[in-house]
Amino acid sequence: MNLLDFARGPALKVALAVFCLGVTWRILGFALLRIRRELSKPRASLFKTMAGGALAVGTRSWPHREFIGRTGPGEALGYSYHIGLFALILLFTPHILFLGSLFGITWPGLPSSLITVISVLTLTLFLAVLFRRVNNPVMRMLSNFDDYFSWFVTMLVIVTGLAATAHIGAPYERLLGLHILSFDVLLIWFPFGKLMHAFYIFPSRALNGAILTRRGAAS
Amino acid sequence: MPLINEGLTVGENLRLHGVSRRAFIKFCTATASAMALPPWMGTAMAEQLRHAPRPSVVYLSFQECTGCFESLTRSFAPTVESLIFNVISLDYDDTLMAAAGEAAEAALAEAMKDNFGKYVLVIDGSVPTGAGGAYCTSGGRSAVDTLREAAKGAAAIVCVGTCSSFGGIPFADPNPTDAWPVTAIVADKPIINVSGCPPIPEVITGTLLQFVTTGQVPDLDEHRRPKVFFGNTIHDRCYRRPFYDEGKFAKSFDDEGARNGWCLYELGCKGPTTHNACATIKWNGGTSFPIESGHGCLGCSEPGFWDKGSFYAAQSSTEWGKAGSPSPRRALELGGAAVAAGAVLGIASAGVSRSRQHQSERDES
Amino acid sequence: MSRLADIPIRIEPSVAVEPLIPVGGLGGGVVAILSELVTLLDRLVGGESPGAIDVRSLPMSPLDRTELQRALGAGEVQATLDAQGRSTIRETRVSGVWWIEHFDQQGELIAEMIEVARVPAILSSAPDEIAASARDLRARIAVACGTPMGGGNHAAHQ
Numbered sequence: 001m002n003l004l005d006f007a008r009g010p011a012l013k014v015a016l017a018v019f020c021l022g023v024t025w026r027i028l029g030f031a032l033l034r035i036r037r038e039l040s041k042p043r044a045s046l047f048k049t050m051a052g053g054a055l056a057v058g059t060r061s062w063p064h065r066e067f068i069g070r071t072g073p074g075e076a077l078g079y080s081y082h083i084g085l086f087a088l089i090l091l092f093t094p095h096i097l098f099l100g101s102l103f104g105i106t107w108p109g110l111p112s113s114l115i116t117v118i119s120v121l122t123l124t125l126f127l128a129v130l131f132r133r134v135n136n137p138v139m140r141m142l143s144n145f146d147d148y149f150s151w152f153v154t155m156l157v158i159v160t161g162l163a164a165t166a167h168i169g170a171p172y173e174r175l176l177g178l179h180i181l182s183f184d185v186l187l188i189w190f191p192f193g194k195l196m197h198a199f200y201i202f203p204s205r206a207l208n209g210a211i212l213t214r215r216g217a218a219s
Numbered sequence: 220m221p222l223i224n225e226g227l228t229v230g231e232n233l234r235l236h237g238v239s240r241r242a243f244i245k246f247c248t249a250t251a252s253a254m255a256l257p258p259w260m261g262t263a264m265a266e267q268l269r270h271a272p273r274p275s276v277v278y279l280s281f282q283e284c285t286g287c288f289e290s291l292t293r294s295f296a297p298t299v300e301s302l303i304f305n306v307i308s309l310d311y312d313d314t315l316m317a318a319a320g321e322a323a324e325a326a327l328a329e330a331m332k333d334n335f336g337k338y339v340l341v342i343d344g345s346v347p348t349g350a351g352g353a354y355c356t357s358g359g360r361s362a363v364d365t366l367r368e369a370a371k372g373a374a375a376i377v378c379v380g381t382c383s384s385f386g387g388i389p390f391a392d393p394n395p396t397d398a399w400p401v402t403a404i405v406a407d408k409p410i411i412n413v414s415g416c417p418p419i420p421e422v423i424t425g426t427l428l429q430f431v432t433t434g435q436v437p438d439l440d441e442h443r444r445p446k447v448f449f450g451n452t453i454h455d456r457c458y459r460r461p462f463y464d465e466g467k468f469a470k471s472f473d474d475e476g477a478r479n480g481w482c483l484y485e486l487g488c489k490g491p492t493t494h495n496a497c498a499t500i501k502w503n504g505g506t507s508f509p510i511e512s513g514h515g516c517l518g519c520s521e522p523g524f525w526d527k528g529s530f531y532a533a534q535s536s537t538e539w540g541k542a543g544s545p546s547p548r549r550a551l552e553l554g555g556a557a558v559a560a561g562a563v564l565g566i567a568s569a570g571v572s573r574s575r576q577h578q579s580e581r582d583e584s
Numbered sequence: 585m586s587r588l589a590d591i592p593i594r595i596e597p598s599v600a601v602e603p604l605i606p607v608g609g610l611g612g613g614v615v616a617i618l619s620e621l622v623t624l625l626d627r628l629v630g631g632e633s634p635g636a637i638d639v640r641s642l643p644m645s646p647l648d649r650t651e652l653q654r655a656l657g658a659g660e661v662q663a664t665l666d667a668q669g670r671s672t673i674r675e676t677r678v679s680g681v682w683w684i685e686h687f688d689q690q691g692e693l694i695a696e697m698i699e700v701a702r703v704p705a706i707l708s709s710a711p712d713e714i715a716a717s718a719r720d721l722r723a724r725i726a727v728a729c730g731t732p733m734g735g736g737n738h739a740a741h742q
Contacts, residue, residue: 004492005527012537013553020557021564028565034576093466094535097485101536102550111466172452173492240713242667244706245686249694258636258697262705270712302668458588480586504692511587 003177007184015184016102022191027199035207043216056209057202077129084122085154088115088161112165119162126155146193153189156182230269233305240269246302247428253500254425254447264432273308274431275338277330279369280313281362282355282389282398283344287380288314290417291424303424307431310338313357324358331372339430340373340408342366342401345382345389349397366404375409375430376401379423381519384412384442391525402443409436412443414495416519421500422448442522444494453490453516456498459483477513487531488515495520593646613644614651617698624700625680634701656681656698663707669694673704 001009044052063071089095093109100106109115130151133139160179163169170178189195212218227235233243244265251261280288292304292315309315310330311323318326330338344362347354352361370376378401381387389398402410413426426445429437438446454460462468462482469476469483482488490498493516497508509516515531518524528536537550617637624635644652657677665671669688676683682704686695699705 005523008537017553017557020554021561024558024561025564025568028562029568029572032566032569032573034573036580093468093484094533097533098535098537101532109466111464113464114466167455172454176492239667240710241665241671241706245665245667245669245671245695248697249686249688252638252640252695252697255641258638258699261695504688504690 002173003181004173005177007177007180011181011184015187019187019190022188023196023199026191026196030200031203035211038211038214040215042214044213049210049214052213053206053208053210056212057205060205060209074132077125077132081122081125081129084118084125085158088119088122088158091115116162116165119158119165123155123158123162126151126158130155149189150193150195153182153186154195157186227273228270229273229306232273233269233302236305238302238305240265243269243302250421250425250428253421254429256429256447264428268306268432273306275310275330275334276307276341276427276431277310277327277338277369277373278312278341278343279365281342281344281366281383282347282396283380283382284388285314285343287343287382287415287417287423288312290420291379303427306428307339310334327369331369335372337374338372339427340369340376341379341427342376342383343379345386345398345400346404347389347396347398348404349395354396354398363404366401370405370408373408374434375411375436376405377427377430378402378410378412378414380418381414381416381522381524384414384444385522387416388525391523410443411436411439411445414442414444414449414520414522416517416524418520419448419496419500419502422496440494444520448496448500449494449520451494451496451499453493453495453498453510457490457510458498459510472513483510483513483515485533486515487529487533489518489521489524489527489530489534490516491534493518493521493524595647595650613642613648614655617642617652618655621678621681621698621700625678628680628700628702634699634705636697636699636701639696639698653683656683665706671706673707 042049063075087110090099090107091110092112092115096106096109110118133143133147133151157179160175160182164172164175164179167175169175186195230240230243233239244262247265247268248258248261251258251264278288311327313323316323316326344355346352346362346366348363352363355362357365378384382389382398383401386394386398386400386403389396390400402412411426411430413423415422422445425448426437429445440446440449442449454463457463459480459482462480463484467476467479467481468485469481470485471477472486477483477486484490488510490510497516498510501508501511517530518527521527620637624637628634639649659675659677659679661673661675663673665673669686669691671684671686674683675681680700680702682699682701684695684697684699684704684706685693686697688694
């Protein structure tokens with residue numbers, strides 16, 4: 001069995017299984033936690049509380065005016081590479097077909113040459129992000145193995161994907177095999193590190209917003 | 220065809236069959252051009268072969284469908300490629316030779332003895348080893364024994380077709396006859412794999428011609444296929460590549476995209492991972508090739524292509540299980556089991572966390 | 585199903601073609617091939633062996649090909665070879681440069697060469713064939729006259 005067959009055969013199966021298992025584990029692990037009993041009088045109805053929660057997801061997605069000067073560039077960088085990542089994952093036809101084979105639905109994609117441009121931009125932004133993390137003293141102090149490894153694994157998928165499309169560095173099947181294998185590694189790592197923020201941020205913001213709305217505080 | 224006119228050079232034999240020196244130069248020039256060899260090699264090949272005795276070739280067919288041989292011999296009209304049969308001395312081939320039975324076997328034994336160490340052994344078909352080799356026998360001898368015997372005196376072995384190169388369809392899951400490619404049986408001779416199901420005739424003749432002229436094995440890739448023909452993938456040379464780059468894919472056979480000649484990636488084309496010359500040399504004397512005719516590449520020159528999932532599932536789609544189209548039910552079963560296991564762990568973790576929360580709340584108050 | 589060959593190509597009319605080779609306005613690819621031909625011609629003049637370029641090995645668009653043919657022009661000699669299909673050998677306006685097309689019996693183009701030589705090799709007769717033909721002819725004359733020719737050559741070879 002060569003690298004490609006292994007990567008998209010048994011390795012992919014195991015990776016997807018571990019992903020499903022891990023994500024379920026961690027989501028239930030926090031969803032079933034107790035919420036501290038609120039002893040103060042509710043300042044908002046249940047409906048308003050929930051609406052406040054939903055609103056908080058939006059308001060907490062961008063820094064307050066006072067802080068934009070300091071945090072703006074970092075936020076912009078973060079948003080840019082996230083958008084780039086989603087575009088190249090969800091709008092590249094071979095990826096669409098892969099997801100289609102898992103979930104049964106497909107959607108139209110972008111021209112592949114445009115995806116290449118987006119991928120190169122995203123790659124550059126990724127490098128900028130690491131540069132920032134290493135150079136900014138606060139970020140450097142806060143960063144741990146989880147941050148760097150999550151970055152590395154995602155970066156590997158992007159780099160191998162670009163190399164495969166451009167046919168650089170090795171025969172195509174090997175590059176494709178490496179790309180899929182690095183995706184398998186990403187899937188296995190995903191539930192156990194900071195990448196879980198993908199599933200956590202929206203519930204987390206919503207919950208905090210709801211609690212604060214109930215207390216009548218600004219969120 | 221074989222065994223008559225012994226002792227004649229290639230040139231003399233050609234003339235006897237009405238092929239002039241100049242026609243032979245044309246043939247060699249065309250072959251050299253197809254193999255991307257420098258122009259002077261065509262003339263040099265012709266000149267060298269003309270004065271040489273006809274190289275002896277023994278063609279043995281094992282567990283095969285004869286498609287490879289048909290590809291080589293069946294043409295609409297005599298083509299330049301068929302001249303190869305005037306160049307070589309095909310001393311044994313059970314499909315073409317007039318002799319049969321004991322006479323044929325005697326011809327084989329004599330050819331191998333007379334040309335020991337010098338004949339080119341051409342094999343098509345895989346070699347079954349199950350039941351002591353009984354699944355493929357000829358004249359009471361099993362294919363595996365015949366192969367081992369014939370390989371002893373061969374200068375080189377040319378495996379024609381995916382079956383002899385990689386095992387092919389008999390080798391596909393579950394391989395009931397325990398079939399193997401030639402490389403698994405013979406280890407001590409130079410082996411050239413000309414894979415394809417079937418291979419393009421010009422690829423077969425070009426490889427044979429180059430070997431009998433130079434006596435040297437051409438540059439081979441990691442699967443022992445001549446790089447000059449198998450160095451590029453179909454995708455690299457496909458004329459529909461601009462559509463792939465633009466993201467224009469046909470969604471189903473004969474839909475609007477298909478009629479406009481758009482890329483067949485979504486219809487299962489395995490072009491990106493298939494190495495062959497179909498997109499450049501094409502089939503039937505340059506008429507067309509599968510993608511040009513509207514069907515995706517099957518990947519027939521690659522090892523194990525029968526077991527790589529559906530011919531109609533896109534290459535990037537998942538394939539669960541061997542030798543078949545993706546099985547959604549199995550995916551759901553697997554996913555469901557994983558989610559269930561995760562749920563158990565999640566509930567357990569939550570339970571532990573909750574008790575700690577309870578504990579800390581009690582400690583606080 | 586659309587093919588590359590179906591895409592219409594419009595060839596821009598170049599400057600008025602003189603009998604001499606027009607060098608202005610030629611594409612880079614064509615100029616590169618012409619340069620290689622010059623190198624081969626120099627070698628031929630210097631006494632080295634003839635050379636050739638395989639046209640099908642060059643990545644040329646149909647436009648480039650037409651430009652190249654017009655740049656080389658047509659010479660005085662055209663020869664047709666009938667051997668397992670037709671071949672055409674045309675001298676170009678450039679002395680020593682010959683354009684050769686080989687077709688098979690179905691009329692498909694199987695090889696295309698630009699040969700740099702005094703005369704393309706395929707046109708010449710081979711020494712061994714000449715010797716054999718001399719023997720044959722002598723024998724035929726002998727049969728026709730009814731007497732063996734003198735000189736010790738017998739009508740042996742057939």
